[in-house]
Amino acid sequence: MKLDGKVAVVTGGAMGNGLGIVKVFLKEGAKVAILDYSEQLENTVRQLNSPNVYALKVDIRDKARVTSAMKMVFEKFGNISVVVNNAGVCQLEKFENMTDEIRDFHFDINIKGTWNVTKAALPYMASGSIINLSSVTGPMVADSGEVAYATTKAALIGFTKGLAAELVDKNIRVNAIMPGYIMTPMVENMAKLSNGENPQSVIDGISKAIPMKRMGTIEELGNLAAFLASDESSYITAQGIVIDGGSTLPETMTMGV
Numbered sequence: 634m635k636l637d638g639k640v641a642v643v644t645g646g647a648m649g650n651g652l653g654i655v656k657v658f659l660k661e662g663a664k665v666a667i668l669d670y671s672e673q674l675e676n677t678v679r680q681l682n683s684p685n686v687y688a689l690k691v692d693i694r695d696k697a698r699v700t701s702a703m704k705m706v707f708e709k710f711g712n713i714s715v716v717v718n719n720a721g722v723c724q725l726e727k728f729e730n731m732t733d734e735i736r737d738f739h740f741d742i743n744i745k746g747t748w749n750v751t752k753a754a755l756p757y758m759a760s761g762s763i764i765n766l767s768s769v770t771g772p773m774v775a776d777s778g779e780v781a782y783a784t785t786k787a788a789l790i791g792f793t794k795g796l797a798a799e800l801v802d803k804n805i806r807v808n809a810i811m812p813g814y815i816m817t818p819m820v821e822n823m824a825k826l827s828n829g830e831n832p833q834s835v836i837d838g839i840s841k842a843i844p845m846k847r848m849g850t851i852e853e854l855g856n857l858a859a860f861l862a863s864d865e866s867s868y869i870t871a872q873g874i875v876i877d878g879g880s881t882l883p884e885t886m887t888m889g890v
Contacts, residue, residue: 635863637662639761640710642703644693644750645720647674649817650766653851654717654858659683661859666706668693668750669720693720693746696753703753714761715862716754718747721766721785723819725778725826736781743785747792760804762862763796765789767809767873769881778826790873797871806870808861813877814839815849842886844879 641658645651646667658665659681667674668691678688687709689702707713721743726735747765754763770779771787790809797807814820816836824832840847857876860866875881 634662635865636715636859639663639714639862640666640706640712641715641717641862642666642668642706642713642750642754643717643719644668644691644746645671646717647671647677649819650812650815650851650854651717651719652677653815653853653855654719655681655686655855657852657855657859658715658862659685661863663715663862664710666702666710668699668702693750694741696749699746699749700753703750703757707757712759713754713757715764716751716758716761717764717766717858717862718750718789719766720746720750721819723779723782723823725823726781727778728780731781739781739785743782744788744792747789751796755800755805758803758805761806762866763800763805763807764858764861765793765807765809767793767811769811769813769875769877772811772873773875773881793873794871801870806861806866808866808869808871809873810854810857810861811873811875811877812849812854813875813880814843815851815854815876817851820848842880842883843877844882847878849876849878 641663643651643655646655647669655665664685666687668689670690670692674688691698691702693699767789768786771783772790775783793807793809824835827835
């Protein structure tokens with residue numbers, strides 16, 4: 634129960650990586666506030682069936698709503714010790730075909746939304762941990778069609794480091810998780826965009842190229858988030874931690890013995 638007594642805010646916690654984080658946090662003893670605007674939120678809360686879950690329907694692009702929600706979380710649980718900025722979007726599109734609307738969709742949620750949530754939470758944090766969901770995409774690698782997504786995820790590494798420098802004296806640590814391919818609805822959607830006739834072939838191809846020969850699970854990512862949220866990582870701040878099954882390891886796909 635490494636998170637016993639901690640109160641965590643998890644954005645985008647209704648599904649995917651966010652749900653994995655919520656499940657592990659609850660298992661480790663935390664009280665969790667889920668901020669999400671997905672229609673799946675109600676079903677997720679019903680399935681979790683825990684008195685330690687507090688769900689608020691929030692679009693993190695709406696600064697006023699985010700500010701109000703954070704106050705409600707504090708009034709509900711009495712403190713906020715962990716913030717996980719998990720909510721994010723990815724829509725594949727070639728740069729030369731990309732509209733300003735698609736660009737802003739990524740920037741407004743992945744960057745500005747994370748900014749809104751963090752700024753609204755800080756007044757209620759006496760100490761603790763902020764965890765930003767970046768990616769290996771952007772800071773380390775990228776595929777065609779990912780310019781907007783890669784740009785925002787790279788920006789989150791800069792956000793993490795700059796914020797960590799400012800908050801270290803307040804005993805608030807700031808780190809980023811950089812996932813490779815985790816089996817989530819987002820990855821399933823990207824596979825459909827890549828090959829609408831046979832998205833499973835995309836998923837199989839990705840898995841084959843990963844040294845561990847599989848995608849990660851949302852619970853595995855949740856375990857890393859729990860470590861960064863806990864006192865076990867008390868001397869770690871300003872870092873981007875890669876969790877990718879070794880997918881960024883191979884220099885080539887054909888060289889080697």
